[in-house]
Amino acid sequence: MTNPAPGTVAWFEIATSDPDGAEKxxxxxxxxTFDPDGPGASSGMDYRNIKASGADGSMGGIYGTDGQVPDHAVFYILVADVEGTCADAEQLGGSVVSKHLDPGPGAPTFAYLRDPSGNQFGVFTPPAA
Structure with a gap:
């Protein structure tokens, strides 16, 4: 599996209060297919990595929200510097919804942003190998 290039859509997430229904x-x-041991599994989070038939690796995840946030889907763009990308987005008229710069061991650094039209998307940097 080759790593995606920075600036490409490299992950997506389906957040739902019914992860079993979404999985089905x-x-x-x-x-x-789904792997229940996605990022956050060690902390008790319901996060299931998604793999397409014939794919080398995971391409997204289902996040079981337990009804704590509205159901939604979001795409994530791979970036070299999450904090720098947040600053650039604000300079260009976007906004930062939330930043997660120290999410814990094995988890990616990520942020949720909004473009000037209000569309939400994510940016991330994979965890160090």
């Missing part, structure tokens, strides 16, 4: 729907629709 997307699994049957697209022949996806």
């Amino acid at each position: 729907f997307y699994g049957n629709l697209f022949d996806w």
